[in-house]
Amino acid sequence: MKNRIQEKRKIRKVTQNELADAMDVTRQTIISLENGRYNASLVLAYKLARYFECTIEDLFIFEEEDVC
Amino acid sequence: MLVKMMSHAETLKEYKDSIKKRSIVFAAMAVLGLLMASSGFGAFMTHVIQNDHHSGFISGIGVGLGICGVLLLIQNQKLLKDEKKLKKQWIEENDERNRLVTLKTMSTAGMWAFGLVYAALIVSFFLDMKVFLTLAAVVAVVIVCLTGSRVYYERKM
Numbered sequence: 001m002k003n004r005i006q007e008k009r010k011i012r013k014v015t016q017n018e019l020a021d022a023m024d025v026t027r028q029t030i031i032s033l034e035n036g037r038y039n040a041s042l043v044l045a046y047k048l049a050r051y052f053e054c055t056i057e058d059l060f061i062f063e064e065e066d067v068c
Numbered sequence: 069m070l071v072k073m074m075s076h077a078e079t080l081k082e083y084k085d086s087i088k089k090r091s092i093v094f095a096a097m098a099v100l101g102l103l104m105a106s107s108g109f110g111a112f113m114t115h116v117i118q119n120d121h122h123s124g125f126i127s128g129i130g131v132g133l134g135i136c137g138v139l140l141l142i143q144n145q146k147l148l149k150d151e152k153k154l155k156k157q158w159i160e161e162n163d164e165r166n167r168l169v170t171l172k173t174m175s176t177a178g179m180w181a182f183g184l185v186y187a188a189l190i191v192s193f194f195l196d197m198k199v200f201l202t203l204a205a206v207v208a209v210v211i212v213c214l215t216g217s218r219v220y221y222e223r224k225m
Contacts, residue, residue, distance in 0.1 A: 020159075024158075024159055024162065025159065025163045025164065025165070026159060026160060026163045026165070026166065028163075028165065028166075029163055029164065029165040029166075032165060038165050038168075040164075041164050043164075044164060
């Protein structure tokens, strides 16, 4: 699943470390999310959406091929 | 790793409480290790156990357990005194990706180990009956544990 985390983070001028601290996750998790190697849990998706003041749909791009 | 996997703390306060509980487990580990090591060395010196390998095995396990217990206890006490380190460790243990990586690692390793033991079980049937029965017992225990876990999580989730 693609996402706009990196884009939104850069607009806000927040580092990966700062975002990781705010989300209570490791920096590696943020890196994996941004690279699309890892899909966030529902709780983390909510926390990220709240942090960036947007909806989950704005942050995560759901595509038909993501259906398992 | 098992202790970390089994204690899941949602908040930092819960994590601090679980660290305190872990300290008791690690202290017990250190005491048990000391007891085993001293009994192993004692048996070796007094020749209570005729087989030197047995006393060496007991004292070896005891020393290992004792050292691990003491080191983990020291690490835990340091964490309890430093809030910054405590939060860092909590994030490291509670991080959802890390937990998933650990679960997948254990699952994959478990399946491979089970497959290899099963293959060894078949080979051992033609070579040694004692080994075959031992491996059959291992396979039976694994199947019982897998079934028990499956039933538990089917009901829990």
